[in-house]
Amino acid sequence: xEKVEQHExxxxxxxxxxxxxxxxxxxxxxxxxxxxxxxxGKGLHFVIDIRxxxxxxxxxxxxxxxxxxxxxxxxxxxxxxxEDSAIYFCAASPPMDSNYQLIWGSGTKLIIKP
Amino acid sequence: xxTVKQNPRYKLARVGKPVNLICSQTMNHDTMYWYQKKPNQAxxxxxxxxxxxxNREADTFEKFQSSRPNNxxxxxxxxxxxxEYSAMYLCASSRDRPGGYAEQFFGPGTRLTxx
Numbered sequence: 750x751e752k753v754e755q756h757e758x759x760x761x762x763x764x765x766x767x768x769x770x771x772x773x774x775x776x777x778x779x780x781x782x783x784x785x786x787x788x789x790g791k792g793l794h795f796v797i798d799i800r801x802x803x804x805x806x807x808x809x810x811x812x813x814x815x816x817x818x819x820x821x822x823x824x825x826x827x828x829x830x831x832e833d834s835a836i837y838f839c840a841a842s843p844p845m846d847s848n849y850q851l852i853w854g855s856g857t858k859l860i861i862k863p
Numbered sequence: 864x865x866t867v868k869q870n871p872r873y874k875l876a877r878v879g880k881p882v883n884l885i886c887s888q889t890m891n892h893d894t895m896y897w898y899q900k901k902p903n904q905a906x907x908x909x910x911x912x913x914x915x916x917x918n919r920e921a922d923t924f925e926k927f928q929s930s931r932p933n934n935x936x937x938x939x940x941x942x943x944x945x946x947e948y949s950a951m952y953l954c955a956s957s958r959d960r961p962g963g964y965a966e967q968f969f970g971p972g973t974r975l976t977x978x
Contacts, residue, residue, distance in 0.1 A: 753905070758903060781964050783966070785967075785969075790971065791971055792867065792953065792955075792968075792969030792970050792971045792972060793906075793953070793955075793967075793969040794968070794969065795966045795967070795968075798964075798966075800964070838905075838906070842964070850896075850908050850911070850961060851908075851967075852905075853905040853906045854905055855903055855904050855905045856903075856905070
């Protein structure tokens with residue numbers, strides 16, 4: 750079955766710099782890749798996603814890149830701010846008609862240093 | 864209100880005793896999920912309800928039960944807690960049928976400690 754890996758368990762960047770969080774997946778049929786953020790003491794919440802018909806998506810300071818050949822996708826946070834500090838989870842999902850669930854990565858803790 | 868509520872936030876249980884966790888949402892979502900989350904591990908889907916239909920993952924089939932008496936509430940029941948059940952339990956809901964592209968809304972979690 751599908752496996753999703755997040756290679757960095759912790760990432761530390763200076764405020765104002767960019768942060769990049771990487772994920773890889775194994776199932777070439779996966780077609781949907783969301784990112785969720787978990788702040789301290791709170792539940793996960795959706796931040797951005799990308800579907801396999803595009804290779805780039807941007808929402809304000811967040812950019813997601815998808816490389817289907819390498820089975821890799823990444824979250825880029827530009828001009829980082831203290832409120833970006835959180836744990837970020839990536840996930841992958843097979844096509845909609847499979848009725849199968851998201852497969853999650855283990856999370857990357859992003860620390861924004863002043 | 865887009866919040867998912869979970870009760871209790873912290874639960875202490877004895878080995879061999881039952882545990883019942885509660886989740887609620889008022890978004891009229893069709894699907895409600897329960898995940899188990901251990902430190903440095905990915906969230907693990909335990910089961911989900913799509914409307915009134917319960918789907919349990921094959922490897923956790925016998926360990927967890929659930930009920931959904933109405934659209935808003937969903938419980939997670941452990942009949943006999945073992946030490947390995949100590950974890951954060953996350954409830955989530957989504958508007959559409961499970962899988963695919965439905966955004967999931969998560970509660971804050973219940974931290975279960977089994978002693």
